[in-house]
Amino acid sequence: MSAVIQRGGVLTPWLVAAAVVIVLPYIFSSGSSLTMMSLMGFAIVFALSYNMLLGQTGMLSFGHAVYYGLGGFMTAHALNVIGAGKWPIPLPLLPLVGGLAGLSFAILFGWVSTKRAGTAFSMISLGIGELVAACSLILRGFFGGEGGISTSRTSTLRLFGINFGPQIQVYYLIAAWCLLCMAAMYAFTRTPLGRMCNAVRDNPERAEFVGYSTQMVRFIAFCVSGFFAGVAGGLAAIHYEIVTASVVGAGPSGSVLLMAYIGGISFFIGPVIGAVLMTALQISLSDYTGAWMLYVGLMFVLVVMFAPAGLGGLLLMHRPLLAAGTWRRVLPAYALALVPASLLFVGGVLLVETSHHLLVKASEGSAMRVLWIPYDAKSPAAWAGILALLGAGLLALKHIGPKVADAFHGARLEATSKLSAP
């Protein structure tokens, strides 16, 4: 009986996730939102595969896009071969090609890079990333030079009359793979090997004493992570129908790190939050402001400095409070915290937008608008207002910040005493 309940408990979140994924296109049915959700799908797989290294095994990689990109290239080449030769392989199986490519290259590069841990590993990964990025300009046959490799997903074997032309069909393909990979990666964290990864992260010396080779554990984690990165790359290749040399470069390697870390690396759900948030921000913010990369960078630095558990960590911190019902106690303090937060947010956004307007769009004159409110970017009043907002925000933060922290700690203390009491 209890086993059944437990099993239901494990399955419920996944069933809910599957239901949400199936229903989403009916709620957000426009073409742009379908595209955005497809992007989120492979971003989630990529970020989770990255977190297998950083969060689970403690390996900070600066070259993870190598496996993502090579998986994408292999999938594109496979698609072209299948399309030309009319091989009877349906499209839904093709991300597997990307995964196997990612796995093979992870075995190759992982063998040398996982010999070391810590900063040395980070630097080897950076070196390998730069190496492959530089190779992509030399090996024009494979990487397609400047133009990249373009392909067509509709020329494969059709099953049940589905040709994967419309975006909705691609969305469901990506969503299915995303769920499958998420479940597989979650299952990996529950295996003894997954637990050993945590041990290697937390205390490599003791893991060695217990009799495990830390190098081997790192190597296996690296290979599995490379496989899922390759699947993500394959899904991206199917979505875009083109792969260019820039996907193996430092850019995607950096952005996957940002995604995973902003979301939170110490929880399984963290990178998922990060991937969804960053993809949404990337698409929606880039419409409104030219400085969106600056916002992302700023957010990352703030998370590193003040919330090292990430946004997911901030949310999950409240789990005991919810369980014990003491969450009501923190609400007044949080409402109070909205004051400095909104002051700083509005001030910061105005500062960035106004300077961005003055510097980048200088030719358009100094008249500008933020949220339909027009003002003159060069007027002293605007700048005084911005500085006043920021100053007041900082001052309020200094006063209210400790109170919020006190309220939270008090509520958590009460929650833990309540929960531990019989």
Add this chain to the structure above:
Amino acid sequence: MLELIIFSSLNGLLYGLLLFLLASGLTLIFSMMGVLNFAHASFYMLGAYFGYQISRYVGYWPGLLLAPLLVGGIGALVERFGLRTVHKHGHVAELLFTFGLAFMIEELVQMVWGKIPVDYRVPELLNFSAFTLFSTTYPAFRIFMLLMSVAVFIALLLLLTRTRVGLIIRAALSHPHMVGSLGHNVPLVFMMVFGVGCGLAALAGVIAGPALVTQPAMAASLGPILFVVVVVGGLGSLAGAFIASLGIGLIQTFAVALNISVADVVGHLGITLTRDSIGGDLWVATVAQVAPIIPYLLLVLVLIFRPKGLMGDRDT
């Protein structure tokens, strides 16, 4: 051929010395605080842009002094209010902080100065050719760059080996706790070293800005090379960083000048390789095309086979 050798040696030496200006600060910071400063090349870029901005108002020469001072001050502030806050979360957090900082500095520079290269000019005083050899001229500004780098190198060497400050810095390199116990303010030493390292990087930026291109991508393209220098030279070893800088500078410059491919070499042996043979592009790629790969190959090999680097005394 002789012309190629002479000019490549000069340019390689110059590039190597510039690398050392950056790498010296980076290796000091890395070995002292354990922080691999991702943003080090960004401070170099900031130096070049500050120098450019100053040169537009008062000419090149004041920028040579002001830009490094400004950037050094910014670096010290970053250490005091950024790195020190993050320090309690461990080395990974510190590394990530500098990574985010590099990201933001690049965005800010793009915002302020635009995405295209700025017109940072060589000062009029040095805008002539120093000598002509085999019908190729060598600009006087490059000689100035060479002399400046050597001067800074000697000054740094004297500072570290002949002064009391240098003594404390060298002691803090290997035994920070002991230095602290002896009553020295180690956090202050860290802050100063970080500031001076950033200032040196900025000085390299002001020196190199007019000769190379001052553009937002200059940090991202130079940063990884610096790591190569620091790792190959060995942790905590300025002499190692010096040798590695010169070595990589020379290798890069000579490789770029060589237009030979594997196909050319085996062609002399009577084997013809084209783009269509097995291995394809590998055989026809010239050494010049492969040049960007060489440092990273070196980095990976050194980290695997000799983690101490050339002259280091501990593993990276």
